[in-house]
Amino acid sequence: MIPSFRVRLLTPDHEILARWGPPLKAEGWPCSVFEKLGELLADLPTAQSGLALLDAEALGANGPAAVRPLRETRHPFLVFGRRGRGGDSEIIRWLEAGSDDFIESSTDGRLLLAKLRAHLRRLLPAFSDEMQVLLSPKGQMKCDRRQRRAWLHGDGAWRPLPVLTEMEFELLCLFLRNPESALERRFILEAVWQERAGEVNAETVDKHVEALRRKLGAAGRRIQTLYGVGYAFREE
Amino acid sequence: MLSVLVAEDDASLRALLKEVLEPGGYRTVICENGRVAWERLLAGGIDLAVLDVNMPEMDGIELLRRIRTDGRFTKLPVILLTIRSLVEDQLQGFESGADDYLTKPFNGEMLLARLKVLERRILGS
Numbered sequence: 001m002i003p004s005f006r007v008r009l010l011t012p013d014h015e016i017l018a019r020w021g022p023p024l025k026a027e028g029w030p031c032s033v034f035e036k037l038g039e040l041l042a043d044l045p046t047a048q049s050g051l052a053l054l055d056a057e058a059l060g061a062n063g064p065a066a067v068r069p070l071r072e073t074r075h076p077f078l079v080f081g082r083r084g085r086g087g088d089s090e091i092i093r094w095l096e097a098g099s100d101d102f103i104e105s106s107t108d109g110r111l112l113l114a115k116l117r118a119h120l121r122r123l124l125p126a127f128s129d130e131m132q133v134l135l136s137p138k139g140q141m142k143c144d145r146r147q148r149r150a151w152l153h154g155d156g157a158w159r160p161l162p163v164l165t166e167m168e169f170e171l172l173c174l175f176l177r178n179p180e181s182a183l184e185r186r187f188i189l190e191a192v193w194q195e196r197a198g199e200v201n202a203e204t205v206d207k208h209v210e211a212l213r214r215k216l217g218a219a220g221r222r223i224q225t226l227y228g229v230g231y232a233f234r235e236e
Numbered sequence: 237m238l239s240v241l242v243a244e245d246d247a248s249l250r251a252l253l254k255e256v257l258e259p260g261g262y263r264t265v266i267c268e269n270g271r272v273a274w275e276r277l278l279a280g281g282i283d284l285a286v287l288d289v290n291m292p293e294m295d296g297i298e299l300l301r302r303i304r305t306d307g308r309f310t311k312l313p314v315i316l317l318t319i320r321s322l323v324e325d326q327l328q329g330f331e332s333g334a335d336d337y338l339t340k341p342f343n344g345e346m347l348l349a350r351l352k353v354l355e356r357r358i359l360g361s
Binding site: 092096099108111 | 313323326327330331333334335336343345346349350352353354357
């Protein structure tokens, strides 16, 4: 988790919170939710860098004018909404008003994260770089999200791990983002499989964790089974 | 005036992109595949890129990966164009380093609006 970075989400829509909240949380990005733009704007000076995700419905008909304070402070913001209301013209209106993107409300959580990472590469490159490489608390393991590779540290050098599948890699990243924390199977399922979580069962998590442990070799012991709960990543 | 590199194997789309981008205030550098686009990029003077994904000789994803791993072009803003609208295809595009992704058929004004967003960032306005 990077404490000085924050996502501010403006929406009264619980469906959006249910769909996007878990992937944002699993990514390790602190997220504050607001129902009114004024409350979000008042919160801006209280934290360092961040990115605002604004529900077009919550901004109302005068939306492009309402976001002028964000534009003037050059605080990055992206607008989201339902496609069809105004179509391309509305999207273009938001982009011309200063929004860095327009994202459809139905967007898959994985795609939302991919788009946000792409924006952060441009808007907050220092944070983006920091987020790309995940390091375990004692510096014994690291993952590079750009390269989709992982390494173990030993005898003064980094040794690459065998190539991991997409799920194994995402699992390892989730453990490194949440060290020393008990992660329930349900949470792991939703964080890694996201929209596909409903298509798989909790035993699938166990299978992938076992496969990951095998590839980690002796380091696989750091992924500890918490019986009746799930797993936790702990370094000796 | 900013220069946009366009890589598109369909001749009619190349012509359409030129018709959209030049009145939009851009100078266009048009290429018919990824290999030619890469060679043109090496010659310098490119500020933004619009790349088709499905191209012969070198597709847009491979071209994008070369761009992102070459220290001279890591910051080049890139929009991908493709008929492939599946989430997995878009994820691949973003994870390869795309800044934005438009599915065909696309609205010319939308392409211009999204290029202007990237232009805002590179000019810091």
